[in-house]
């Protein structure tokens with residue numbers, strides 16, 4: 237354990253979990269149409285579906301809940317949250333939202349002023365892409381090529397490809413680009429960090445072309461700690477200062493606070509200084525999320541978030557947080573399981589295309605491994621591959637993802653290293669039978685966001 241830091245907390249409240257029998261797991265998975273999204277959480281032993289809203293709050297946060305001021309307008313809780321966000325970001329305006337996608341639906345249409353405008357991101361998260369498209373825009377991803385070279389030891393695989401960014405702007409014309417969104421860390425491709433140097437270059441290109449810059453910062457604190465660990469010149473800076481440098485390079489901050497806010501529900505919109513943008517967000521937040529001083533949150537939610545935002549910047553916590561992901565990744569690699577390396581901030585991404593190369597992309601190798609992992613150990617993970625990607629809207633053909641990933645997403649402050657050992661053991665077992673496994677075919681497929689509700693049957 238010498239190479240990994242230990243949890244900087246002790247446990248004083250527990251929630252029992254139970255491993256149901258193998259026979260029961262087989263029955264439950266079949267009833268769920270071979271789609272773990274459709275399982276009841278009581279039938280799951282270790283739930284690694286997401287790190288979103290699934291973490292444990294501290295006793296300071298539980299204490300803060302009691303302070304919640306449940307006022308419709310001008311709640312004390314709002315002003316405590318606003319002060320925390322201003323202190324961290326240095327931004328002038330703060331509007332809460334019920335979660336990340338709430339912040340997106342309020343803010344993004346104010347940037348996408350005409351149908352057909354483009355938004356460029358390293359990689360858009362699914363809901364971000366959906367809100368760009370719902371507002372009439374088009375989303376373009378522009379991540380560096382190192383991102384998909386899984387074994388390459390590269391420190392900032394979430395970086396933008398700067399040459400490609402310039403080419404896209406030249407090609408689409410700057411007046412047609414609504415915004416550049418820096419997703420930190422880059423969730424969709426491994427929770428990989430973006431360097432400050434890269435963010436600075438993106439900001440410079442945006443400035444030269446008069447394009448607003450947005451930070452999609454669900455995991456901005458994890459990104460800041462990666463910078464401290466890996467970027468030259470930042471070894472001795474505090475994470476708080478590094479986070480502030482990140483925010484200095486954008487105009488708008490959208491956050492799903494269910495990650496680095498350390499709460500179970502919540503989101504944020506923060507605006508550096510553009511009063512017109514603030515007014516436009518105020519106008520939209522009222523019919524969509526709620527009055528601008530609560531945005532869909534109760535007073536107690538806002539108080540828990542005000543405390544959680546600060547806890548997520550504590551360096552012993554962040555060190556342990558990134559280490560628990562690295563620990564699971566190292567265990568899996570030592571057992572011969574192919575993963576994205578180095579590991580990112582919130583999850584281990586497993587390369588299921590390499591585990592079962594005989595299963596074609598349109599029979600969903602990562603979903604097959606996801607199901608096997610549930611059968612093996614009652615563990616729920618999530619497919620991030622061709623199933624998630626969906627179909628081409630014009631040709632209706634299945635799109636092929638760059639990689640058939642299984643995401644083992646680790647909730648914050650929730651599972652122990654013993655749980656992670658068990659996860660590694662189970663997945664190592666499953667990967668040994670990878671070459672013998674068969675694919676899946678649809679029994680039901682919804683027209684959009686099919687991965688949530690799809691039902692399958694195994695191909696014989």
Ligand code: F0G
Nearest residue numbers: 286288335336337361363423454492494
């Ligand atoms: N942006 C990023 C980078 C995200 O990872 C998420 C959510 C959102 C926006 C949307 O936030 O869920 O609060 O509405 N990611 C979760 C996940 C759902 O499992 O990766 P939300």
